[in-house]
Amino acid sequence: MKFKNPPVNSLSLEFLTELIISLEKLQNDKTFRGVVLTSDCPGVFSAGLDLMEMCGRNLAHYAEYWKAVQELWLQLYLSNLVLVAAINGASPAAGCLMSLSCDYRVLADNPKHVIGLNETLLGIVAPFWFKDTLVNTIGHRATERALQLGLLFSPAEALQVGMVDQVVPEDQVQSTALSVMAQWMAIPDHARQLTKTMMRKATVDHLIKQRDADIQNFVSFISRDSIQKSLQMYLKNLKQKKS
Template sequence: MMSLVTFTRNNALPLLRTSITVRIQLNSASLSSLVRLEEKQGYAVVAMHKPPVNSLSLEMIQALSESLSELEKNKCKGFILTSACPGIFSAGLDIREMYQPTEERLKEFWSSLQTLWLQLYGSKMASVALINGHAPAGGCLLAMCCDSRIMVNGKSKIGLNETKLGIVAPFWFKDTFVNTIGVRQSERALQLGSLFTPDEALKIGLVDRVLPDPEAATAVAESELKEFLQIPAMARYLSKMRIREAALKDLLENREKDLNTFVNFATTDAVQKGLGIYLQSLAKKN
């Protein structure tokens, strides 16, 4: 049975003097089945659990939004964002949401993604991404929204590779990338759709630490989060906003325009053809 969850939250952006109204429609079991939320002493672990690759479908995006809202309601100070699926952090946006969609669902999908980014990138909570597997495209975006990124070494890669599917990363993806690795690295990587190994990601500042195994990475992620939590919360948050405020404000002021741009672009014949070819290639692999 579907239930409608509506809540209004302060966007934790005192500098922007604004609020976000989030309208979420999810299955009553979505939160527990798609996101494993474990509250620990002083912080929480938010683990994506949508096998096999934690693709960001509409329901997954909304479950993540609701998880963040739940933590805020419980006055949680910080969280670790990770995956409960071995070998994958998140494969990014679910391509099936964009291929031959209904306009209504496509708009809800993109609007929900906008909301999740605003929540995560502008959160007052301290956050650490524990990247325990591949993190292309939307998976990379989620990781970059966190205050620190810890990645497990191995064959996993991370980056914004949208151009390889014939898709252009929206301006707020770009802004997040630039704020993380700088203008020149972002310009080149966005054009080429580059995916980086853990060591390459560390070199350009896309991740902050690379650890040899999940156990070591988990320990460091916990230690890193506790270091953030030792700083007076408002001073830490306002300092973060000095970097992120402009990007957040840009999307807040241009949500409808960005939504229309995405819908118009995603439904063009060229993009639909490219997505169809990509989905066919995935089917052949399976």
């Protein structure tokens, strides 16, 4: 499955909705056992949440948007399918979250292809379930440091800390992802799926219990004047960089 929402595969509401529906279809079609997630946009896997969806909109829109972000993670994190992330570009913030939600991560060896949950750099806080997903991958102390500093890891650093499983030359990302997929497919589905559920269900249940409260927290946080101003400044700076 190739993400194609140029220029940077940001997770707009429309893109999120399409992605969720596509994943549901694959999940429900028993002829599919695994999916490789990758990008069709050069140099970027996904830049994460679409700031345009969080800036200058009404409260109902913020709530709808955040519910879709939650839904995507729930679809990915407990999917019955084998999910392999073929990360062929930069993967900050929610782009990183998507790859962390997969079963295995292969990252292209390019210093520009940084990965991490860098929310604090934008003056926002990674939600608890982003944090839980990272803790489950790289451990508590490494997560604490990465989240507070908003670190973006180079491929070598990401491999060292355990954020990705393999770093390979750019032209080998797809072939490596497919050979990894074959290895995971060799395991009987029911045993693998039950094991995955055992490992991940508590993390998912934590969000499901708090889902409405998490939406309310997001809406009240994102609609604050100070947060809206800092997002507008960030978007303005981005536009200036482009021009």
